[in-house]
Amino acid sequence: MEGSKTHSSESMPGDLSEALKEATKEVHEQAESTEFMKNFQRGQVSLQEFKMVMASLYYIYSALEEEIERNKDHPAYIPVYFPAELHRTTALQEDLEYFYGPLWREEISCPESTQKYVNRLHYVGQHEPELLVAHAYTRYLGDLSGGQVLKKIAQKALHLPSTGEGLEFFTFEGVSNATKFKQLYRSRMNSIEMDPATKKRVLEEAKRAFLLNVQVFEELQRFVSQSHENGHPAQQKPELRTR
Numbered sequence: 200m201e202g203s204k205t206h207s208s209e210s211m212p213g214d215l216s217e218a219l220k221e222a223t224k225e226v227h228e229q230a231e232s233t234e235f236m237k238n239f240q241r242g243q244v245s246l247q248e249f250k251m252v253m254a255s256l257y258y259i260y261s262a263l264e265e266e267i268e269r270n271k272d273h274p275a276y277i278p279v280y281f282p283a284e285l286h287r288t289t290a291l292q293e294d295l296e297y298f299y300g301p302l303w304r305e306e307i308s309c310p311e312s313t314q315k316y317v318n319r320l321h322y323v324g325q326h327e328p329e330l331l332v333a334h335a336y337t338r339y340l341g342d343l344s345g346g347q348v349l350k351k352i353a354q355k356a357l358h359l360p361s362t363g364e365g366l367e368f369f370t371f372e373g374v375s376n377a378t379k380f381k382q383l384y385r386s387r388m389n390s391i392e393m394d395p396a397t398k399k400r401v402l403e404e405a406k407r408a409f410l411l412n413v414q415v416f417e418e419l420q421r422f423v424s425q426s427h428e429n430g431h432p433a434q435q436k437p438e439l440r441t442r
């Protein structure tokens with residue numbers, strides 16, 4: 200049952216893509232139902248909150264894509280290496296410049312939970328590269344799925360221009376059909392040679408990746424709630440360090 204099915208775009212039971220979807224079902228529900236994400240889905244997101252998420256995503260994708268580049272020739276990553284179609288760092292840089300202005304690098308800071316996620320990405324990329332696919336799956340397939348709904352919500356809630364400025368992150372220029380691309384991505388994941396023990400570790404890592412995302416949202420939510428309690432909206436430069 201561990202065999203790969205490179206000849207078919209249909210995933211089979213036992214394939215990595217199916218196993219990942221199944222293994223992360225519960226944590227996906229957890230991620231969707233965080234306070235931050237629930238509010239976001241209701242269109243309850245302020246510009247300041249959105250700017251904070253985008254800054255966190257910038258740190259996360261910079262780390263993820265730095266590690267992907269390091270491992271682009273690793274047999275456990277080659278099949279899912281799609282920089283032109285998927286990589287988001289440049290898009291996020293453009294969005295941050297749109298929201299924060301030309302000095303955006305000096306305006307943003309990396310919250311603690313985001314730093315924890317970044318540290319894990321570097322650790323995996325440098326010490327356990329066979330697990331990197333779990334992180335790429337968690338972010339990129341998510342962005343190509345629910346991310347498209349979130350784009351429309353943000354555009355409406357924040358009155359962003361229909362030209363897509365500020366939302367480059369959600370716009371995959373190199374992917375004309377997200378459903379087809381996801382199928383291709385799944386079949387490429389399924390073509391990675393993997394023994395059962397490694398597969399198990401990849402599934403665990405994907406769950407961990409989801410939980411790291413949940414913690415990023417929870418920390419942002421704590422900051423938002425605190426600033427509401429203090430009677431003022433979220434500040435541009437969050438001081439999220441707790442100690």
Ligand code: HEM
Pocket residue numbers: 216219220227230231236237240336337338340341342344345346348409412
């Ligand atoms: C898939 C919605 C948050 C990761 C999906 C799908 C939807 C969705 C509709 C497509 C399901 C399908 O095609 O079968 C949402 C919504 C979210 C959210 C509304 C938040 C409000 C997240 C987060 C992550 C994530 C935070 C991880 C960081 C994924 C992944 C998939 C996915 C990896 C692909 C599953 C697979 O086909 O294997 N999401 N999602 N999602 N989402 Fe989310």
